[in-house]
Amino acid sequence: MHDDANPAAAATVGLPILDEPTGGTRYAYLGPAGTFTEQALRQVAGEGTERIPATDVITALEMVRRGEVDYAVVPIENSVEGGVNATLDTLATGSPLAIVGEMLVPVTFTLSARPGMTMDKVRRVATFPHAWAQCRGWVAKNMPDAVHVLATSTAGAAALLASDEPDPGYDAALSSALAAERYGLTVLAEGINDNAHAVTRFILVTTPGALPEPTGADKTTLVVHxxxxxxxxxxxxxxQFAVRGVNLSRIESRPVGDSMGRYSFSIDAEGHVAEERLQATLIGLHRVCPRVRFLGSYPAAAGRRPNLRAGTHDADFRAARAWVTSLLNGAGVSSAEEPLGD
Structure with a gap:
């Protein structure tokens, strides 16, 4: 089957653009307080909004589906580790959700512990898997005997370590400096990520509605089988993308899950579904792929406009369509004569 055969039928909600106050709006985010996700949330949530921490990405997105919140902010991609599988898989299945914005947050990590702990005694370090991946080299060099303990978020690891739990199951946490400070932990080391330029991309998710207006520097997210x-x-x-001049900024395969060897593709394409070349691409995908899920067109955080090649501007598509229409009406010439856009 084809999900969202008509792109407009699964469009996104037009959120007041990211820095406008939206009093009374409810946001779920990957919590607890002090996560990098909370930092991303601050880019979109104005004064008077309700901010509800969720225990994990799936919970935050399901809160949107159940109508318990208006929006969710969750991580989708890291510049070092790649896609966040829980986000990709939850968006790809279940009732439709829509991405209406994205935020970029520079990521740097702190190693923190309870008072009295020293780095030479640390044997178990808790953090979110993507955080661990970004600090593996530093940990291997400075704490070669330390092992990773899985946590649902970076701040969650810090929060449990700061609680009254006698043995949380680990000795130290990798988190943001904000989380270490908020939960009163002792900082053992700062700036320990292997890549000083690491960035995490977050998305603002809601239920389908009216499309955000195109800005000229937009991104469209799809799931294709x-x-x-x-x-x-x-x-x-x-x-389908290449022949229409649509560049892909991200493509990742994910197992469908019903049998071995079946994969779907999570795709970010440069452009907005309001543009002719994106519409033509979706028509092409609908023809050749058994399932296409449209997850939204929204402003790209980096603000870069695509460099369109000749023949892929909106005017080029409109001129070509007008020429074919003239042929059908018996009034056209035998070849296209309009100059290509540049």
């Missing part, structure tokens, strides 16, 4: 056992299926899917 390929036909089973069809040679060249991936190439055929990618050609």
């Amino acid at each position: 390929l036909p089973d056992n069809e040679a060249g299926a991936l190439l055929s899917m990618l050609e």
Whole structure:
């Protein structure tokens, strides 16, 4: 089946752009307080909004589906570790959700512990998996005997360590400096991420509604399934973007889950569904792929406008369509004569 065969039917809610107060609006986010997600939330949530921490990404997104909140802010991608699988998979299944914005947060980590703990005694370090991946080199060099203990968030690791729990199951936490300070932990080391330029991308998610207006520097997110056992299926899917001049800023495969060897693709494309080239791409995908889920068109946080090649401007598509219409009406010439956009 085709999800969202008509792109407008699964469009996004037009949120007042990111720095406007939206009093009374309810936001869920990957909590607890002190996460990098909370820092991203501050970019979109104005004064008077209700901010509700969720225990994990799935819970935050399901709160939107159940109508318990208006929006959720969750991580989707890290510049070092790649996509956040819980976010990608939850968006790809279940009732439709819509992305209406994205935020970028520079990421730097602090190693913190309870008072009295020293770094030479640390053997178990708790943090979110993506955080651990960004600090593995530092940990291996400075604490070679330390092992990773899984936590649902960076701040969650810090919060439990600061609680009255006699043995939280670990000795130290990797978190933001804000979380270490908020929960009163002793900082053992700062700035320990392996890549000083690491950035995490967060998305603002709601239920489908009216599209945000195109800005000229936009991003469209899709989930696409390929036909089973069809040679060249991936190439055929990618050609739908390439021949229309649509650049992909991210493409990741995820297992469908019902059998081995079946994958879907989570895709970010440059452009807005209001643009002719994106509309033509979605039509092409709908023809050759068994399932296409439209997750929204929204302003790109980096603000970069795509460099369109000749023949892929809106005016080029409109001129070509007008020419074909004239042929059908018996009034056209035998070849296209309009100059290509540049």
